[in-house]
Amino acid sequence: MPTQYRIVSTNPVPDRPKRVIAEIIEKFKDRYDLSHVGNIEGIDDVRATVERERPNLLFIASSWTPEQAEEIARIAKEVNPNIKTFNPPRGLQADKGTNAVAEYIEENLPALLDSIS
Numbered sequence: 542m543p544t545q546y547r548i549v550s551t552n553p554v555p556d557r558p559k560r561v562i563a564e565i566i567e568k569f570k571d572r573y574d575l576s577h578v579g580n581i582e583g584i585d586d587v588r589a590t591v592e593r594e595r596p597n598l599l600f601i602a603s604s605w606t607p608e609q610a611e612e613i614a615r616i617a618k619e620v621n622p623n624i625k626t627f628n629p630p631r632g633l634q635a636d637k638g639t640n641a642v643a644e645y646i647e648e649n650l651p652a653l654l655d656s657i658s
Contacts, residue, residue, distance in 0.1 A: 545574045546654060549594050551581040551613050552602040557634070561643050562600070568647060573654055587613050591620040597657060599626045603633040603642065625657055 550558035562577040569575060578594045581587055591599070599617050601610045614626045629645045 544654075544657060545576065546598050546657065547576055547578045547594065547596040548598045548600060549579045549581060549590055549596040550577065550600040550602065551587070551605070552600075553582050553604065554602075555580045555582055557639060558600060558602070561639060561646065564643055565646050565650065569650070572651075581613075584609060584612055584616070587616040588620055591617045591624065595621070597621075597624060598653075599624055600646075601626055601628045603629040603631055604635065605631075607631060625653055627653055 548562060550562060552558045558580055559577065562575075566575045566577065578596060579590055581590045599614070601613050605613065610628055610631075614628075617624050617626065627646070627650065629642050633645060634642050
């Protein structure tokens, strides 16, 4: 049985990661067991959500500032030191749109997932 990857996204616009991650799950369903178990809209919710959902993968949206992204990752790693974070380049969504984010994830996520196994 393949490793189950529990994904929590961090995005102040929750519909965006639902769509993008649903596409990624569908695209990789034959290769990985992925499930999107929640979204964090604000930094204050990181600790509680990571404790509750116990993800092994945290997607940090490109809309966060570098300082915010670092804070999100720090809090998540305090709860689960083994959690992996996935950060598209800052501003990718704003500069190039949702399709560019999906393409970036498709190109870069397999290497991260393979490093978890």
